[in-house]
Amino acid sequence: MVLALKAAAFALTGSVALLSDAAESVVNVGTALATWWALRVAARPPDDRHPWGHHKAEVVAAVGVGVLIVLSALLILREAWEAARAPLPLVAPWDGIAVNAAAGAVNGLWCLVLFRAARAARSPALRADARHLLADVASSAGVTAGVALAAVLGRGWIDPALAALVALNILWSGWRVLAESLAGLMDEAVPEDLRARLEAAIAEAGAGAVQAHDLRTRHAGAAAFMEFHLVVPGDWTVARAHALCDRIEAALRAEAPELRVTIHVEPEHKAKAPEDAIVI
Numbered sequence: 662m663v664l665a666l667k668a669a670a671f672a673l674t675g676s677v678a679l680l681s682d683a684a685e686s687v688v689n690v691g692t693a694l695a696t697w698w699a700l701r702v703a704a705r706p707p708d709d710r711h712p713w714g715h716h717k718a719e720v721v722a723a724v725g726v727g728v729l730i731v732l733s734a735l736l737i738l739r740e741a742w743e744a745a746r747a748p749l750p751l752v753a754p755w756d757g758i759a760v761n762a763a764a765g766a767v768n769g770l771w772c773l774v775l776f777r778a779a780r781a782a783r784s785p786a787l788r789a790d791a792r793h794l795l796a797d798v799a800s801s802a803g804v805t806a807g808v809a810l811a812a813v814l815g816r817g818w819i820d821p822a823l824a825a826l827v828a829l830n831i832l833w834s835g836w837r838v839l840a841e842s843l844a845g846l847m848d849e850a851v852p853e854d855l856r857a858r859l860e861a862a863i864a865e866a867g868a869g870a871v872q873a874h875d876l877r878t879r880h881a882g883a884a885a886f887m888e889f890h891l892v893v894p895g896d897w898t899v900a901r902a903h904a905l906c907d908r909i910e911a912a913l914r915a916e917a918p919e920l921r922v923t924i925h926v927e928p929e930h931k932a933k934a935p936e937d938a939i940v941i
């Protein structure tokens with residue numbers, strides 16, 4: 662609906678700034694579809710072909726969205742350039758402005774809903790979506806004000822200049838989405854503060870063991886993975902070491918419910934220097 666309103670605003674006025682606004686809405690529709698697909702795929706349980714789960718579908722969608730945003734920005738820049746070289750007077754600007762303002766209001770509300778949902782679900786795809794929509798709402802407000810100015814002053818360059826500004830803003834938000842989602846593809850570790858809490862949980866729940874070392878974490882979408890070596894006295898039975906592992910895993914999951922943990926058990930002589938280990 663927002664897209665239809667903005668397209669109508671452009672058709673009414675012939676303003677490239679309003680066209681840039683409408684192009685953003687096309688991106689929004691694509692983004693919404695990609696996000697919807699990603700959330701569905703990410704929720705699937707692990708299967709034979711994807712034994713770690715499907716969480717990275719969200720990252721893939723976020724990369725796709727980033728590319729889409731950057732492309733739309735480049736298209737708008739080209740339109741603005743054309744309009745600046747051959748400016749046409751605006752037709753019925755006030756009708757277009759009113760229609761665009763209505764579209765902006767709808768978007769603003771939707772944006773709030775998305776940010777809430779993204780925080781609740783800790784979903785990178787939803788967050789990318791919400792952040793992009795926020796940029797859209799802001800630029801839409803600017804464009805509407807700017808086209809009003811152009812309508813009053815009647816200057817041919819205000820409209821394409823605005824479109825170019827919108828495009829640069831879109832380009833920036835697209836870049837941020839891309840940079841963030843690429844980090845997700847690179848198996849980035851969990852944030853420092855979470856890691857500190859996880860280490861504390863190991864030290865506390867691991868009473869009886871000697872130390873933990875070679876701790877590695879990575880995250881994929883809303884899920885996180887962790888593995889480490891747990892050094893226990895060599896004369897422990899397998900059953901005893903396993904029971905301790907289960908206690909540690911439960912403590913870690915209490916800190917981070919989406920965490921999948923793998924523990925490799927070792928006897929004392931595999932212990933590392935205390936500065937390279939979590940001493941228990």
Ligand code: ZN
Nearest residue numbers: 875890927931
């Ligand atoms: Zn080891």
Ligand code: ZN
Nearest residue numbers: 903904906907
């Ligand atoms: Zn087990």
